[in-house]
Amino acid sequence: MRNLFVFIRKNYFILLFLVLEALSLGLFFNFNEFQNTAVYDLTSTFTGGINRTFRNISEYLTLRSTNQTLVEELAKLHSQLPKAYYSSDAHSFYRNDTIYQLQYRYISAKVISNTTNRRNNFLMISKGSLQGVRNHMGVIIGNRIVGQVVSVSPHFSWIISMLNKDSKISGKFKKNNQLVNVEWSGGSYRYGSIREIPKHVDMKKGDTIITSGNSDIFPEGVLVGTISEFTVAPDENFNYGTILFSTDFNSLGYVEIVLDLMRKEKEDLKATFKSE
């Protein structure tokens, strides 16, 4: 027993180091699972306030570009109003609810914190469970992808950005519907990588990649990016390439959360199949 104490006293520096390092690595790996929101809730009330104040200040610096995006959005929406269409007969337009049933609703939210320079990037936004945000909802900005909700508190949500090693989305070529996987392999926030492109797909620079709608997170047809370069690998089963993201992740001021009103129906359908 005495020897143990002598040993501890002699080596207390390395022992304390090992204990503390184990503690912090434990925190790191547990927190990385996203589901562990307890610590996050505890700290976000405090740090969220400080980040928000600072964000309010820096928002002034990006007012011009935020305005630009909003004006563009407005113009797009205006062009979709009934007024923008030529109507020869007022009675020839009517809305049939059984055919056009509302499937997606969009909640707009302000970005409170955002990073693009780490290997794993996240965003915090100003809407939470009180406004109807739930886990695994898709996040877009003007029909371009941003990320996915991974954790929700009453007033804030935590978004895993497309710029994260755990983000992998199912996309497809706009021209021929061929499925591809889109990832981000670090480096510049403007470029992502696409993998598993079947050999027979004929790609060109500038081809548009959109979301496939297979994952229940994003609606079909949200813009992901355009192909900037690609490699035909003769000895491998698939080709791969690089895409230029349509989203400028570094200038996000406002985002929209996609609320799929039929998601529960889809999930229930899958669940009934599993239970049988």
Add this chain to the structure above:
Amino acid sequence: MTTSRVIVNNFLRFFVLIALQVLVLNNIYLGGFSNPYLYVYFILLIPYEVPGAFLLILAFITGAGVDIFTNTLGLHTSACLAMGYARPHVIRMISSGPDSLIGDSPSLKNQGLKWFLYYSLSLILIHHFVLFFLEAFRFTEFFTTFLRVVMSSVFTLLLVLICEYLFYPKEK
């Protein structure tokens, strides 16, 4: 310098550096690659007399302070601990003896440029190495991550040297 003065100075430096890090420096990066982590300057400047256990606890608190703001719990803490653990060993390796250490804490003015460069660069490299590799956590991106470590270390070292020249100028 009196002991209380040293404590107050370090206390203030801690808060200023962490605020600077989370509010300003975390938003700065060159080419999407290198990102300065100047807050390690606090650990570099902890006085020599601080006992090992307390040094580790200070490193832990520093890392945790940055982690709370960046929502990367444990990441900066692990890196700072590795740095805190290495600090006494690095000092012992590069100095000729305890008598060659002048003043309360490591400084460019007292120890000379060569000593200070060896000292800060090796500790910054250790910190950044742990930080970036833990963050990426895969070896398939080894060279990209390694490049980030080197570029960011150089960036951080530059800022540390600028701070040294600004706040502790050589007397003429």
